[in-house]
Amino acid sequence: EPEVTQTPSHQVTQMGQEVILRCVPISNxxxxxxxxxxxxxxxxxxxxxxxxxxxxxxxxxxxxFSVERPDGSNFTLKIRSTxxxxxxxxxxxxxxRTRGYTFGSGTRLTVV
Amino acid sequence: GQQVMQIPQYQHVQEGExxxxxxxxxxxxxNIQWYKQRPGGHPVFxxxxxxxxxxxxxKRLTFQFxxxxxxxxxxxxxxxxxxxxxxxxxxxxxAAGNKLTFGGGTRVLVKP
Numbered sequence: 001e002p003e004v005t006q007t008p009s010h011q012v013t014q015m016g017q018e019v020i021l022r023c024v025p026i027s028n029x030x031x032x033x034x035x036x037x038x039x040x041x042x043x044x045x046x047x048x049x050x051x052x053x054x055x056x057x058x059x060x061x062x063x064x065f066s067v068e069r070p071d072g073s074n075f076t077l078k079i080r081s082t083x084x085x086x087x088x089x090x091x092x093x094x095x096x097r098t099r100g101y102t103f104g105s106g107t108r109l110t111v112v
Numbered sequence: 113g114q115q116v117m118q119i120p121q122y123q124h125v126q127e128g129e130x131x132x133x134x135x136x137x138x139x140x141x142x143n144i145q146w147y148k149q150r151p152g153g154h155p156v157f158x159x160x161x162x163x164x165x166x167x168x169x170x171k172r173l174t175f176q177f178x179x180x181x182x183x184x185x186x187x188x189x190x191x192x193x194x195x196x197x198x199x200x201x202x203x204x205x206x207a208a209g210n211k212l213t214f215g216g217g218t219r220v221l222v223k224p
Binding site: 033041048089098101102103104106 | 145155
C-alpha cells in the first residue's frame, strides 16, 4: 500500500523562528494537501496543491505559511515566523483512488 | 462555508456494548468518508460511501449514508478495546481542489 512520508516526526522551535516540514507524497499524484490538528481537536484544512500550484487555502494559511515542491518528489510546508498557536500536528495527505486520503504519520510542531 | 458536525464528542462504552456516532453536513455531499485515528496516530481511511441510502459493513462496523446525502452514521457492535480512538467523518467540497472537511470527531473510550 502506498505511503506518505513526513519528516521530522517532532520539531521543537522557538517562537519567531522559521520551520520547514517535509512530505514525500504518493508518487504520480497531482493533488497534495496539508492539514493540521491542534491537540485533541479536529483535523483542519490548510492548503491544497495541484500541479505545482496552490489550488485552495484556508483562513489559517496566512502570509506566514508557504508551500513548495522543490523537486519532483518532496513537498514542503514552511512557517516563516512561528507563533505559540502554531503548535500542532501537521499532516500531509494524498488522495488514493477510491480509498480516500492517505495521511502521513505527521510532524508534531512545538513552539516554545 | 461547508460545516461537518459529529455527535457525540465523547463516547464511553463498556466492552461488548454497541454504540452509534452521527455525522451531519451543512451541504449535500458527493460522498462521505470515515477515518479512525488512534491515540498519537494519524487519520486512517476506513470507508467511503457514495450512494444515497448506502449501507456498508466492515466486520463489526456498519456505515450508513443518508437519503439526502447530508448525514451519515457509524455503528459499532460488540465494542472491543481495539476500537479505542477518534472516529472522524469527512466530506469533500465542491470547489476545485476537492479538499475534505472533517467533523469534530467522536472520541471512543472503552471500559474493559
